[in-house]
Amino acid sequence: MGTPAFAAEVLRAIAEKPGVELVGAVTRPDKPKGRGMKLLMSPVKEYALARSIPVFQPKTLKNGAFDQELAALEPELIVVAAYGNILPHEVLVFPKYGCVNAHGSLLPKYRGASPIQRAILDGERETGITAMFMDDGLDTGDVIKTYPCPIEDGDDCGSLTEKLAVIAGKAMCETIDTLLDGTVTRTPQPEEGASYAAKIGKEDEALDFSRDAESLRNQIRALSPAPLASTTTPDGRGLKIAQAALGGDCPDTEPGLVTEVGSKGEGYVRVACGKGSLLITKLVPEGKKCMSAGDFVRGRKIAAGDLLGRQPERL
């Protein structure tokens, strides 16, 4: 059971594992999405269809809505990765081997919906995958094994998620092996050090340049490649920042002020922050595609002296 690309990678790993019979893939229903009313299928569904794995898309698992299908499939084990729906107790206890989950953090840290984003946002240097048994709580089940993964300086949410997805795939394969040969271990999570990674929302996207450059850069990394940290240009249009580097000291300057632009090559836009400055290197203007800062400067859309993020956040 899973939905996004992260889950599709786990599905792939399991599907290619010898001796595993996949009786079905469960993913969220196609949702009318995007500009028109395009129905977009999840990466998990896409992969499952390509491999001729039966796909199930129940709106909910609650209230016995999925019981019939579940009974017919007779799964011995359910592997969950970023599914997006809550599994009720009846489902959790149905399979012979139970339900195992690949969670994108080193539990009990960052339980919840957005562990990867939150870890980057907080400037963590290490995260990982936790293989665990699911219980009725939110990512509170017994831990099978943890797989640490460093967060590199150049990582953004996209690259880190890819790395973790690969680890998660291996972790689940390993978990299946230990389940089958009976060597699986389970360790209750310590309550100490537990934290909750709330889902990333719109309020996490706006950049506040009065904060220090490092935390702003973490914010940009955590939200890249989607949904991206956002600010506004002097003419009031939206501007999303896809990538930025630390730009050194920038004393006595109004936060948000563009102090310097570079038009050669990839270029850059230096923005003063509450502490230090940011060198913006990739961005997405409203109505445009992602482009380098150099392209943006060349198109005459910004110059030194402009003030970004003027509009106070309305919340």
Added chain:
RNA sequence: CGCGGGGUAGAGCAGUCUGGUAGCUCGUCGGGCUCAUAACCCGGAGGUCAUGUGGUUCAAAUCCCUUCCCCGCAA
């Protein structure tokens, strides 16, 4: 039919309102300057202005209409 922006040289844009020689900042190629350079100077190549044997016109990148595609917002 949710709202809106956009498609002009390899990239990013201007020009469109007020039809009349295809422009700018870069990149690229060649040459020059220099101890040297991603710096500076000179020169060149590169575009059927998304689509339509569309409409209007003496004349369309520009005004009108068609279709396709891209993106932001909202969900």
